[in-house]
Amino acid sequence: MKTGLETLILPAGAAGAEAAARALAAGGLVAFPTETVYGLGADAANATAIAHLYAAKGRPAFNPLIAHVADIPAARRIGRFDTRALKLAEAFWPGPLTLVVPKIEGCPVADLATAGLDTVAIRIPAHPVAQAILRAFGGAVVAPSANISGHVSPTLAAHVESDLAGRIDLIIDGGPVSVGVESTIVGCFETAMLLRPGGLSRERIEAVLGAPLARPSLEAESDDSQPLAPGMLASHYAPRAPVRLDAREVTPGEALLAFGSARLPGVDTASAVMNLSPTADLDEAAANLFGYLRSLDAKSPRAIAVMAIPEQELGEAINDRLRRAAVAR
Ligand code: TXA
Ligand code: MG
Structure with a gap:
């Protein structure tokens, strides 16, 4: 692994985008904001840089990466878009949606980044800083969330710094992200599949498709030989403190991650x-989720009790991440 690197932190802006593009072209690892979470970018065509990326994150190499591009023509130089995939791309890109499509022949994304699959995950981020970097660089950039594998995803440059300083070349600080949970991943297979709930709600996607999204079965999710969404390992997004879901009371010494205006018994202890959102706004709750989990975890509570969150709109992604955080390790 490349440890002991001097990690430079630059503000977003024209100079930052140019520095990011130069570092990517030189095979470096660059963290930058997207509207969902901060990503850790590497040149998608550079297998050595990608190997460094896996090492810096401590990420298993069977877990493939998302290729980020600036626009739909660039996406079509990587993946094959049928009518349905194109419809989703045109409706929601740039934005918090990742599409898994067949690779085109001669796909420039290194095999290491796609874990040997014949599909590729593609996203066009909406964040102006991500857009500026992609345009300055010119090629596709693979970017997982910029955290140590298994940790909570970063929504601030400071989160990236605390996980990855000394392991990566550059962090572009663009302030807090707006969405706060990772992109929704849709597999454009025979039936369209919701591989990961995320920052774009299922309801909005289904409205454009005119059909429900299938969910992979639990067996398919945990079957290593048939990786549908290989990164959806159970104990992901994990703080150090145990996480207790659907809390209806607080026991002494627990930290409380609240939602809405209800006051739980025992909250004084x-x-x-x-509170993720005192007004029970699910978009606001998603934006606060990872930062609040990090802040509560930093206080080393006995456990983090989490109030129930409705399973609709961005609540589906929030509950998905919380359930993974709650899996005992
Ligand atoms: O919002 C996001 O998606 C962020 C920002 C940085 O863009 N990125 C992100 O990447 O969350 P990462 O690496 O943490 O998650 C990517 C997910 C993993 O679960 C991986 O298994 C899945 O995408 N994936 C990648 N390629 C795939 C493929 N060909 N088929 C199925 N799943 C794939
Ligand atoms: Mg991640």
Whole structure:
């Protein structure tokens, strides 16, 4: 692994985008903001840079990466888009949606980044800083979330720094992200599949498709030989403290991650309380989720109790991440 690197932190802006593009072209690892979470970018065509990326994150190499591009013509130089995939791309790109499509012949994305699959995950991010970097660089950039594998995803440059300083070349600081959970991943297979709920709600995608999205079965999710969404390992997004879901009361020494205006019994004995959205706004809750989990975890509570969150709109992604955080390790 490349450790002991001097990690430079630059503000977003024209000079930052140019520096990011130069570092990517030289095979470097560059963290930058997208509207969902901060990503850790590498040149999608450079297998050595991608190997460094896996090592820097401690990420298993069977877990493929998302290729980020600036526009739909660039996406079509990587993947094959049928009518249905193109319809989704045109409706939601740039934005918090990743499409898994067949690779085109001679796909420039290195095999290491796609874990040997004949499909590729593609996203056009909407964040102006991500867009500026992609345009300055010119090629596709693979970018997983910029955290140590298994940790909570970063929504601030400071989160990236605390996980990856000394392991990557550059961090572009563009302030807090707006969406706060990772992109929704849709597999454009025979039936369209929701591989990962995320920052674009199922409801909005189904409205454009005019059909429901299938969910991979639990067996398919955990079957290594048939990786549909290979990165959806159970114990992901994990703080150090145990996470207790659907809390209806607080027990002494627990931290409370609240949602809405209800006041739980025992809340006065909580070691800390943060409210994802006092007005029960699911977009606001998604934006606050990972930062609040990090903040509560930093206080080393006995456990983090989490109030119930409705399973609709961005609540589906929030509950998905919380369930993974709650899996005992
Ligand atoms: O919002 C996001 O998607 C962020 C930002 C940085 O763009 N990126 C992100 O990447 O969350 P990562 O690496 O943490 O998650 C990518 C997911 C993994 O679950 C991986 O298994 C899945 O995408 N994936 C990648 N290629 C795939 C493929 N060909 N088929 C199925 N799943 C794939
Ligand atoms: Mg991740």
